[in-house]
Each structure stands twice: as structure tokens, then as C-alpha cells.
Amino acid sequence: MTFPALAPTSRDFSPGDWPTKRFNSQSGAEVRILYGSQRTNAKISLSYDNITDANAQLFLEDYDAQLGTLRTFTLPSAAFSGWSGTNSKLDAPPGTKWRYEDEPSIKAVRPGRSSVTVKLVAVI
């Protein structure tokens, strides 16, 4: 099972950050120490409005196949539809993969139509 290859209605991406720790001295001087070599904790939220129930079910099947928030996976190119830049810039940072941050949310709109929202987080 792979993540459904559907173009989302809206996409919200935050790129995450490198793991750092900040130390402040009494004088006010600040020191930052880098604790890793990879950007982590990137997040993406994908919304699919008014899709067919059959397509909405694909997200539930994928959620089951990934054992919920356990396994990691990659996103199909359809998830980046409408982005004219390089897909990798919106994707999980190098060395990381997506996993579900939360359960998919499925809202029934009318018989046969639903809206789905999935939230993913990039992990090593």
C-alpha cells in the first residue's frame, strides 16, 4: 500500500529545523550548539475536499498499512501538484521520511463525498 496518488485541495508545509540548543550567559551572550546534521521535524498537512468516498477510503487503508503512526513512507508526486518549484524542497528533508503525525480526519460532506485531512511529520 502506498500513499494515495491524489492532488490535494490545499497543502500546508513547514520545513522544520536543525537540532540546536541555545545557552545564555548572565552577560546576555548567546551560544548556539548544533546537535545534528539534518533538518528534522518538517511537517506537511494535506487537505482533500469533496473527494469520493472510495478515494477517502484509500487514506484509511494506507493508515492501516502504515500501522498508524508507526511506519515511515514517501509521498507520491501528486501530493506536490501545483508546486512549480522542485518537489524535493517541499518533501521530507534528505535522510528522513514521512509518518502520520495524527489520525487522518474524514468529514462526510454528502452521500458519496467526503473531505480528508492528513497531517504528516518527517522523521529519521
Add this chain to the structure above:
Amino acid sequence: MAKVFTGKDGALLIDGATQLKVTNWSLTGSVEMLETTSLGNAQRTYAPGVQEFNGSATLLYYSDDAERNDAANALRKVLKVDGVSDADTVTLNLRLVQGNTNHDVSFTAYITSVSFGAGVGEITSAQISFQTTGALTGVTL
């Protein structure tokens, strides 16, 4: 044969009875559209959603020789001392007659608003508005 329909061909039936002295009726149908446009689309796309029908009619406040007053009956669907209940639906047929053929739109509806009044030099009439509930029961347009 070619025919242009006019008000002379119109009729309004409530619960199967052709109403007396109807001066107009109208029906509006609409379907909610659900937007299915996704990222990357250059044009908006839609899927049909839920239908809705509502309309209005005007009846002269007229009592015939047998003291039948259809406008009063319609007004009493809303002007009630004990409130409106689920059972206060009416079966409406909006009809255009062509010879022996009836072109009907039929449905069950609630009368949602009524208004009437009296004025010097004016004929008293009752305006009613209705909202369908459920699917249309027949369309023979």
C-alpha cells in the same frame, strides 16, 4: 401544436384540490455544488450536492358560494395557536395545462411563511411561501 403557456394555463393544487383564485405561483430549484478543484488545476471543478426547492404563490382571499376559502386554509398552516408540527406538510402540484395533458411538478412541502392584509380599494390576497421536504414526487414537464 405550438403553444405558448400563459397564466391562463396555470393551476395550483394543494392536497389534490385545485385552488380557487390563484393569481400566481413560482418554483425555484437549485443544486448545491461541491468544489473539487485541486492544486494544479487551472479551472474550478465541481460535483453536484444536495438539491433544494422552494417557491411562493398568491391566492385571493376568496370565499365561494359554499364558503370554501382556499387562501384561509393555506394561511392556517402557519397561523396556528398550537404551533406547527411535523404533520403540517402539504402536497403541492404546480400545474400547466395543455389540452388534456397536465405538466406537473409535485412534491411535499411545508408552508414557511404567509402574509395577507386589507387595504382601501384593494382586493385582499394571501401570499404563501413554501419549502419542499424530500425529493420531488413527480415531474411531468
